[in-house]
Amino acid sequence: MKPTKSLFFIAGALTLFAVFAALVLMSAQTVSAIAPAEAAQQDLKDCLRCHEQPAALWESSPHREHNVSCTVCHKLADSAGTHPETAKYTVESEETTCLVCHGSASKENVASEMAASQHAAVGLNCVSCHEQHSQGLKVASEARTVCENCHKAEMRNMVESTHFAAGLSCVNCHMGDGKDHSMNISASTCSNCHTDLHQAREMLDAGVEVNAMANPKALVTQVPAEQTPPTAPQGGVHLPAWVYALAGVIIGGVAAWAVFGREPGSANRKKP
Amino acid sequence: MQTTIHRPKLQIGKHNVDIFPYWVGLLVAGLLFGLVGAFTVLRDGLQVTGLSNRVPWGLWISIDLSSIAMGGSAFVFGVIVYLLRLKRFETIGKLAVLLGFLGYSTAGMVLLFDLGQPLRFWHPVVFWQPHSLLWEVTMCVVLYLTVLVAEMAPIIVEHPFFTDHPLYKKFPVVKKAASAARTIAHWLHKAGPALAIIGLTLSLLHQASLGATYSVISGRGVWFNQSAPVQFVLSAMSGGTALLFFLGVIVFRVMRPGTVEDSALYDVARLSGGVTLLLTYLRLWDWAVTNYYSFDRNISLQTEALNAVAPYSLSFWIGQALLPIIAGSVLLAAKSIKNFRYLMAFAVIPIFAAILMRWNYNFSGLIAAPTYAPFTPTIIVNSYAPTWVEFSVAALVISYWLLMFSLAIRYLPLKAENER
Amino acid sequence: MTEHESKQVNAEENAGTTRRDFLKLAGAMVAAAGVTQFIPSAKIAARAASEEESKHQWGMLIDINRCIGCQYCTFACDAVNNLAEDMRYCVVTTETTQSGDEFFLSRPCMHCEEAPCVHVCPVGATYKRPDGIVAMNYDLCIGCRYCQIACPYEARVFNWKKPIKLSPQSPTFGYPEVPNRPRGVVEKCTFCSHRIDAGLERGLMPGVDSQATPACVVACPTSARVFGDLNDSESPISEALANAKVTLRLREELSTKPRVYYIPPDPKAENPFQGS
Numbered sequence: 019m020k021p022t023k024s025l026f027f028i029a030g031a032l033t034l035f036a037v038f039a040a041l042v043l044m045s046a047q048t049v050s051a052i053a054p055a056e057a058a059q060q061d062l063k064d065c066l067r068c069h070e071q072p073a074a075l076w077e078s079s080p081h082r083e084h085n086v087s088c089t090v091c092h093k094l095a096d097s098a099g100t101h102p103e104t105a106k107y108t109v110e111s112e113e114t115t116c117l118v119c120h121g122s123a124s125k126e127n128v129a130s131e132m133a134a135s136q137h138a139a140v141g142l143n144c145v146s147c148h149e150q151h152s153q154g155l156k157v158a159s160e161a162r163t164v165c166e167n168c169h170k171a172e173m174r175n176m177v178e179s180t181h182f183a184a185g186l187s188c189v190n191c192h193m194g195d196g197k198d199h200s201m202n203i204s205a206s207t208c209s210n211c212h213t214d215l216h217q218a219r220e221m222l223d224a225g226v227e228v229n230a231m232a233n234p235k236a237l238v239t240q241v242p243a244e245q246t247p248p249t250a251p252q253g254g255v256h257l258p259a260w261v262y263a264l265a266g267v268i269i270g271g272v273a274a275w276a277v278f279g280r281e282p283g284s285a286n287r288k289k290p
Numbered sequence: 291m292q293t294t295i296h297r298p299k300l301q302i303g304k305h306n307v308d309i310f311p312y313w314v315g316l317l318v319a320g321l322l323f324g325l326v327g328a329f330t331v332l333r334d335g336l337q338v339t340g341l342s343n344r345v346p347w348g349l350w351i352s353i354d355l356s357s358i359a360m361g362g363s364a365f366v367f368g369v370i371v372y373l374l375r376l377k378r379f380e381t382i383g384k385l386a387v388l389l390g391f392l393g394y395s396t397a398g399m400v401l402l403f404d405l406g407q408p409l410r411f412w413h414p415v416v417f418w419q420p421h422s423l424l425w426e427v428t429m430c431v432v433l434y435l436t437v438l439v440a441e442m443a444p445i446i447v448e449h450p451f452f453t454d455h456p457l458y459k460k461f462p463v464v465k466k467a468a469s470a471a472r473t474i475a476h477w478l479h480k481a482g483p484a485l486a487i488i489g490l491t492l493s494l495l496h497q498a499s500l501g502a503t504y505s506v507i508s509g510r511g512v513w514f515n516q517s518a519p520v521q522f523v524l525s526a527m528s529g530g531t532a533l534l535f536f537l538g539v540i541v542f543r544v545m546r547p548g549t550v551e552d553s554a555l556y557d558v559a560r561l562s563g564g565v566t567l568l569l570t571y572l573r574l575w576d577w578a579v580t581n582y583y584s585f586d587r588n589i590s591l592q593t594e595a596l597n598a599v600a601p602y603s604l605s606f607w608i609g610q611a612l613l614p615i616i617a618g619s620v621l622l623a624a625k626s627i628k629n630f631r632y633l634m635a636f637a638v639i640p641i642f643a644a645i646l647m648r649w650n651y652n653f654s655g656l657i658a659a660p661t662y663a664p665f666t667p668t669i670i671v672n673s674y675a676p677t678w679v680e681f682s683v684a685a686l687v688i689s690y691w692l693l694m695f696s697l698a699i700r701y702l703p704l705k706a707e708n709e710r
Numbered sequence: 711m712t713e714h715e716s717k718q719v720n721a722e723e724n725a726g727t728t729r730r731d732f733l734k735l736a737g738a739m740v741a742a743a744g745v746t747q748f749i750p751s752a753k754i755a756a757r758a759a760s761e762e763e764s765k766h767q768w769g770m771l772i773d774i775n776r777c778i779g780c781q782y783c784t785f786a787c788d789a790v791n792n793l794a795e796d797m798r799y800c801v802v803t804t805e806t807t808q809s810g811d812e813f814f815l816s817r818p819c820m821h822c823e824e825a826p827c828v829h830v831c832p833v834g835a836t837y838k839r840p841d842g843i844v845a846m847n848y849d850l851c852i853g854c855r856y857c858q859i860a861c862p863y864e865a866r867v868f869n870w871k872k873p874i875k876l877s878p879q880s881p882t883f884g885y886p887e888v889p890n891r892p893r894g895v896v897e898k899c900t901f902c903s904h905r906i907d908a909g910l911e912r913g914l915m916p917g918v919d920s921q922a923t924p925a926c927v928v929a930c931p932t933s934a935r936v937f938g939d940l941n942d943s944e945s946p947i948s949e950a951l952a953n954a955k956v957t958l959r960l961r962e963e964l965s966t967k968p969r970v971y972y973i974p975p976d977p978k979a980e981n982p983f984q985g986s
Contacts, residue, residue: 071885140778146931149882158785159878168780253671254599255653276635283543335893337870346855346868406853406868406894413852417833424856425832508964509826509862662863662960663805663815
């Protein structure tokens with residue numbers, strides 16, 4: 019081997035090594051350089067490729083404000099392989115999803131309030147009222163408030179009440195300022211506004227209002243339901259008057275002709 | 291060679307006016323108005339109609355059923371002329387074939403507009419679903435229309451155009467084509483008995499299936515009826531034959547006097563009267579079976595609901611029992627009455643009764659619909675109001691029917707061959 | 711043209727048939743192949759598949775006592791199938807018992823075993839899948855609406871108008887998961903067959919895993935709806951049916967054999983929302 023040739027060989031090997039080393043080091047540096055706050059962004063970009071719509075809702079949600087990103091709730095359950103073929107992101111039970119933050123350990127203590135409510139008694143959970151991605155309220159297109167989704171009759175009574183006229187809605191009494199998820203009405207609910215102690219006391223003693231408010235069925239009986247007068251059935255086939263007139267003209271014409279007309283044609287008219 | 295056609299003229303003062311151009315002008319106006327509606331429905335879809343999910347079949351289906359009923363004489367006279375070989379009805383039989391062809395082509399036309407996907411009208415022919423009555427009706431109507439075209443062809447080639455025309459001298463090709471058409475038509479004429487048998491089979495099948503289309507719908511009590519198929523066949527025979535008599539008098543006594551004996555026309559009236567009485571007898575038994583001898587809560591609730599919104603029972607007792615009995619008896623006695631004026635007036639009744647029966651059949655189950663509520667089954671009374679588009683398309687097909695009929699009876703030679 | 715047939719044709723040619731005859735025959739075969747191309751493959755698949763029953767038979771149980779009439783099933787269905795408010799597959803109505811008590815009746819498609827709509831369709835556009843789901847082939851439907859007339863449960867809707875862009879219940883109650891249907895065809899509840907099919911492919915069990923379960927069942931806040939495989943005795947629906955003292959199906963007198971069961975209202979049960 020000539021010295022010039024071996025020099026070239028060594029130089030080439032060194033350059034190749036340097037390039038590889040640089041590539042490996044640089045890539046390692048990029049990974050380690052990601053700040054925890056940016057992880058959410060990176061995460062979202064991957065998800066966004068397919069899951070645009072939930073991401074759009076999340077974008078303006080309280081979860082977004084607090085950097086609660088997709089994988090906080092959608093946990094990688096089966097990490098073998100690649101998503102979406104084999105690896106799956108699933109939402110587990112409410113305890114491991116919502117209640118991790120909104121549970122009894124938190125200052126809000128939504129979980130225990132909710133557990134004490136009648137809502138929990140009939141089987142409702144967080145997502146019954148809250149849209150999971152925006153954390154907004156699930157108001158159906160036919161309802162005015164989320165409560166009206168189910169409490170249709172109560173809402174009908176509510177809109178006729180003095181409370182409604184004063185600008186109050188369901189949550190003012192049933193949740194209060196503290197957003198009490200037990201939905202219970204306490205004695206102080208009334209006196210918060212009805213500061214005239216005497217009046218409030220009187221009502222409390224009578225027990226009328228509070229009982230009525232707590233018992234939807236009692237309220238229904240107090241306000242008579244709107245009586246719609248029984249109307250004649252509106253169904254049937256509706257034809258415009260000219261159709262009947264036309265049929266009448268045809269039948270009447272034939273009848274008139276039969277009575278007053280001439281015999282049609284002749285059996286054997288001579289050729290003209 | 292050509293039959294003399296007396297063209298009725300309107301006498302206004304001293305002027306003797308041929309009303310035919312005005313009549314055709316009126317029908318062309320109807321066609322143009324209809325084309326506007328047809329264009330609208332093809333462009334915007336069925337949302338322009340008064341139909342809904344609760345009443346998905348309306349005016350067009352009723353017209354479709356009625357026009358098929360009005361073509362009912364074709365198969366009856368196919369049998370009379372080709373199988374029973376009653377030569378004196380041959381000329382009338384040609385008019386019956388014309389009515390059949392017009393009735394069925396009208397039905398096909400109006401059905402096309404009633405489809406949500408009109409471009410897929412050929413699907414039943416390719417994608418068979420033999421369980422479906424509607425498939426059977428479609429196939430029968432398509433095949434029977436082919437049979438009717440084959441039966442029409444010999445009548446059309448009798449037109450002078452096919453025997454002699456100035457064009458022949460200029461273009462020998464036209465002459466060759468015309469003589470080829472005549473040859474084919476004569477073969478078809480020889481196949482007449484076979485066509486009559488096929489036509490009879492197809493007609494009985496689909497006329498009955500039209501009734502069964504409704505009567506298999508067990509969910510709507512007033513439709514669920516075992517005799518409906520027979521009723522539909524008989525009503526098509528009674529209404530179709532009555533129409534044949536009515537128009538036969540106009541064509542063969544007024545316009546082409548001397549082509550048909552009066553006695554043959556009386557026999558058509560008698561046939562219609564007999565079938566009308568038979569149908570009425572069957573319908574009365576049918577009423578008794580569903581309303582008197584048995585009690586079905588759904589049917590009585592539905593009937594009650596229908597009576598609340600329309601004179602449903604009244605239309606049955608007057609329009610389908612009393613009047614047809616009178617009309618049937620009068621028509622049956624045609625030979626003793628011998629008054630075409632009275633007979634024609636009474637022939638209108640079976641025609642209207644057949645249309646009324648199909649109208650009622652179509653709407654009764656739709657307007658009064660049983661609900662699926664489990665403990666307290668009730669009847670929902672639906673409503674339906676046809677829109678101008680539906681009337682427009684109705685005008686289109688009725689104008690088509692009348693125009694083709696008017697042109698045919700004025701220009702086509704209907705006289706039987708052996709009489710020439 | 712199969713391998714076997716083509717070999718035979720070649721053999722015949724060698725045996726003395728003329729080239730012209732062969733070309734005619736080949737032409738006819740190509741034409742026949744062209745015609746079969748014309749028939750949507752889905753139709754053939756549906757026909758072949760319907761001959762044997764699948765091992766799964768899907769069914770639903772609706773407990774009327776648990777239903778609070780919130781219509782979440784309807785809203786979720788609207789969102790997933792992208793339905794306008796006048797096109798609903800699943801509707802909730804207020805009905806009364808014989809004693810006059812009111813209750814809520816939630817009604818999806820019954821997916822009848824003897825489905826009247828399947829029997830009456832003139833082109834076979836609506837058919838019964840091997841797993842018991844009554845499905846639609848929108849490419850075949852001619853829009854004659856006979857199925858709507860035949861259905862005793864008013865479960866079918868016709869596309870009178872062009873499909874809407876986005877259902878008013880979306881995105882609150884979900885997102886469109888199936889393609890829109892064209893104007894002029896009839897459509898109906900599918901038991902969310904797209905979820906079932908995709909779920910089974912991924913190894914999920916419909917009725918247990920929410921992603922493979924119909925949207926209405928998942929959306930129900932009170933778990934009034936139970937879904938699952940009627941053939942599997944350990945499925946949620948089989949257990950619920952076994953535990954139920956009494957069940958009913960709608961309009962059983964018509965012998966349509968619905969696959970949707972109901973637990974009738976119990977007069978003793980306390981449901982604060984019933985009767986509102």
